[in-house]
Amino acid sequence: MNLETTLMGLHLHNPIIVGSSSLTATVKNVELCEEAGAGAVVLKSLYEEQILADSQEGIEQDDMYQWYPEAMEYVRSLSAEHSVDQYLDLIVRCKKSVKIPVIASINCYNAKKWVDFASEVEKAGADALELNISIFPENERQTALELETRYYDIVSSIKTNCSLPLSVKLNTYFTNIKLVSTGILKSGASSLVLFNRYYRPDIDIDNLHMTTRDALSGPEEITQSLRWVGLLSKRLNCEIVASTGIHDASGIIKQILAGAMATQVCSVLYENGISYIGDMISDIRAWMKRKGFNKIEDFRGYINKDPHNTMIWERIHYMKKSSGDIIKPILN
Secondary structure, eight states: OBOOEEETTEEESSSEEEOSSGGGSSHHHHHHHHHHTOSEEEOOOEEHHHHHHHHHHHHHTOTHHHHOGGGHHHHHHHHHHHHHHHHHHHHHHHHHHOOSOEEEEEEOSSHHHHHHHHHHHHHHTOSEEEEOOOOOOOSTTOOHHHHHHHHHHHHHHHHHHOOSOEEEEEOSOOSOHHHHHHHHHHTTOSEEEEOOOOOOEEEETTTTEEEEOOOSOOGGGHHHHHHHHHHHHHHOSSEEEEESSOOSHHHHHHHHHHTOSEEEEOHHHHHHOTTHHHHHHHHHHHHHHHHTOOBGGGTTTGGGGSTHHHHHHHOOSOOEEETTEEOOOOOO
């Protein structure tokens, strides 16, 4: 069974990509991903916000800077450079240690930093770049068009100054995902990742403080990305990577049947270990053998061959299954 696929011009032995996380934050872990059989890795994201927060924390912990405020900006600059240098060194060392594609990931809020980081990542030797763009609405007067245009401008400015193939990891909060996806592709992106899974705040009602929950995804979360992979893979001339809720071989198979070129996995590896990649590969091969498929391309987008399924992807409400049977959601 041939599981090979391509993404952004890169050759992948199989469609399993280890998503950006602490699982891909060290050379050793990236080596383990390759040994387990991963087709590619996305390195842990370089966050401009985190870099600045770390440098500010260092300044606040040292009283001397309060007496020499002119030194603050200099120290912040050195701290930021150190963090960026560490990330670039990770790229260099990973490229020397593994043969699978190494995709860098960056997240910024300063327009110039997007371009600066992308250029540095390219020099370090990354095979491609994932843009982890997350723009939170700043005020009630900011329109959807203004927000969307910022996405396009970021992609366009990076594409102008960087020759790496670009992937954009989208969120689910757009009014019109099809429109935004088209705009991002026209701006220079080669592929889309559906979807980003954000930090989820919660409240501890006993101790009365903010907390978080659901750090890891659950397999039930696959349906949202599955819907949009099915819809967009038919209508956009681009490669789509599925993400979130993919916890086993069946999840990977479903996304490919819907039209995905590849899939990103993360939470399932936290739960079962990096070696679980090998189990998923074996299960995919076994399923392909049972179904008579020799290669991934034999069943990519298979579900969309039936025009009736387009209506199912687009369906929002529960419908009557038969004249006397209604499908209802289960409410706890």
